[in-house]
Every structure is written in structure tokens, then in C-alpha cells.
Amino acid sequence: MKRIFKILVVVLALSALVQTIALAKVKTGDTTDSSKGHSDPTV
Amino acid sequence: MIQQSKLIGQINHFRADSSGWIGSVIMFIFALIAGYRWHTSGLIFFGLLLVRDLAASWFLISRKPSKEKTDLRVIELIAYLSSGFPFIYLNPHHSLPQAGLLSSILAVIGFAISTLAVFDLGRSFGVSPANRGVVRTGLYRYVRHPMYTGYVISEFGFVLLNPFNYILWVISIALYLYRSILENRVLDLPDLASSLGDGRN
Numbered sequence: 001m002k003r004i005f006k007i008l009v010v011v012l013a014l015s016a017l018v019q020t021i022a023l024a025k026v027k028t029g030d031t032t033d034s035s036k037g038h039s040d041p042t043v
Numbered sequence: 044m045i046q047q048s049k050l051i052g053q054i055n056h057f058r059a060d061s062s063g064w065i066g067s068v069i070m071f072i073f074a075l076i077a078g079y080r081w082h083t084s085g086l087i088f089f090g091l092l093l094v095r096d097l098a099a100s101w102f103l104i105s106r107k108p109s110k111e112k113t114d115l116r117v118i119e120l121i122a123y124l125s126s127g128f129p130f131i132y133l134n135p136h137h138s139l140p141q142a143g144l145l146s147s148i149l150a151v152i153g154f155a156i157s158t159l160a161v162f163d164l165g166r167s168f169g170v171s172p173a174n175r176g177v178v179r180t181g182l183y184r185y186v187r188h189p190m191y192t193g194y195v196i197s198e199f200g201f202v203l204l205n206p207f208n209y210i211l212w213v214i215s216i217a218l219y220l221y222r223s224i225l226e227n228r229v230l231d232l233p234d235l236a237s238s239l240g241d242g243r244n
Contacts, residue, residue: 006162006181009094013155016087017148024144 054104062119063103066170070100088151095158102161102168109173118225119171125218126170129194132211135204146200153197156182160190172225188226191219 057064074096081089135142161168163181182189198215201208 002162002165005094005098006159009091009155009158009162012087012091012094013151013158016091016151019087020144020147020151024147 055106055108059108060104060106062171063106063169067100067103070096070103074100088147088154091151091154091158095154095161098158098161099168102164102166105166106168107166107175109169109175121218122171122222125215125222128211128215128218129198129201132198132201132208133205137206138204142203146203149200149203150197153193153195153200155193156196157190157193160193163189172222172229174229174231177230188219188223191223195219 055063074093077089077092077096080086081093160182163183164178167175167178169175186192195212195216198212202212
């Protein structure tokens with residue numbers, strides 16, 4: 001039983017790490033995209 | 044004496060361990076807050092916090108009776124103040140560009156270590172120094188105080204977010220060291236200086 005909970009902790013921690021890094025990359029991507037400005041659509 | 048801590052144990056009567064019940068209610072409230080934050084923010088970090096606080100809440104009402112504990116209320120007060128010390132860290136200011144990401148990573152790693160340590164302690168878990176048997180399984184096989192080690196790692200993230208937090212971080216480490224020394228004495232373990240000559244106890 002204890003081992004199951006400890007595995008759960010490790011899985012949650014790894015998931016949190018992946019989520020944190022992914023969110024940071026998305027945030028960096030949003031900042032980069034917004035700095036490019038808007039381009040008018042061509043007809 | 045080496046004892047194997049069990050995950051499921053008998054719940055203590057309130058009169059037998061009132062401080063455990065009070066601490067358990069506090070940790071349960073923290074767990075509810077963590078659950079709410081997980082629900083509203085979607086950050087899995089709060090899920091990790093929820094598991095940690097629920098585990099601590101359970102172990103505080105099912106913990107083994109202490110064979111020996113500190114009689115001084117001042118020491119108990121210092122232990123609880125040390126536990127709540129992270130709340131006074133200053134907000135981010137003059138931080139480096141990647142400080143947010145690094146501090147989040149450190150927080151996750153640190154809390155994971157301290158949460159695993161809570162499960163390793165099991166029914167030997169407590170806030171103020173008390174002798175409920177020496178645990179030498181799991182992380183305690185490699186580090187004498189893995190819970191404090193995890194807290195130090197996670198709190199260093201605050202230093203990255205605001206350099207002025209460095210002084211608070213040093214004070215926090217000093218409090219953990221003080222608690223470690225007291226716990227070593229209560230558990231009749233050699234201090235770090237005397238144990239450096241012999242890596243294993």
C-alpha cells in the first residue's frame with residue numbers, strides 16, 4: 001500500500017515537471033508570437 | 044532500534060494525542076486549499092501538495108505514541124513556526140528571466156522529496172521533536188532528514204524569484220538545522236560532526 005502511494009507521488013511529481021516545462025514553453029512562444037505583430041490577410 | 048512504520052494504523056483518541064488531532068485538522072484544511080487551487084489553476088503541483096497534506100493529516104491522528112518528546116513548549120513553538128516560515132517569503136522582484144521556471148522545478152522536486160519522506164515516516168511522523176522510533180527505510184536510508192532537505196530545495200526557488208529572500212532562506216535553513224539537532228538528541232542519534240568520521244550509523 002505504501003509503495004502504491006509513493007509511486008503516485010513520483011508520477012504526480014513527474015507530471016508536474018512536464019506540465020511546468022510545457023507551460024513555460026507555451027508562455028515563451030506566446031511572447032515571441034505577440035512581438036511579431038499582426039499581418040493583414042491577403043485576398 | 045529499527046522499526047518498520049506501517050501505512051494504516053489505529054486512530055488515536057483525541058485525549059491521547061490532542062496535538063496530533065489539532066495538527067491533523069490544520070493539514071486537512073491545507074489539503075482542501077491545495078485541492079481547490081488544483082481545481083482552479085489546473086497545476087499538478089497542487090495535486091502533489093494535496094497528497095502530501097492528506098498523508099500528513101492521516102499520520103498525525105494515527106501516529107505511534109512518543110517514547111520521549113521535548114517538554115519545552117518553546118521548542119514546539121519553534122517547530123511550528125519553522126513549518127509556517129515559507130509563508131513570509133517575499134514576492135518575485137528583480138528575478139532572472141528563467142527564474143519562474145527554475146523555481147517551479149525546484150518546488151516540485153523539493154515537495155516530491157518531502158512527500159516521499161512523509162510516507163517513509165508513516166506513523167512516526169510528527170512536527171515537534173519526539174521519539175517514535177528511528178526510521179531507516181526509503182529516503183531515510185540515504186539521508187537522515189530528507190523532509191528538511193526537500194523543503195530547503197523547494198524554498199531556494201524563492202531566492203531565485205527575489206534575491207532579498209536569500210536572508211530568509213538562510214534563517215529557514217538555520218531553523219531546520221536546529222530542529223534536526225533536537226531530533227537527533229531525542230532519537231539518540233549522533234550529531235553530524237561525530238558521524239562524519241563514520242558514514243553509517
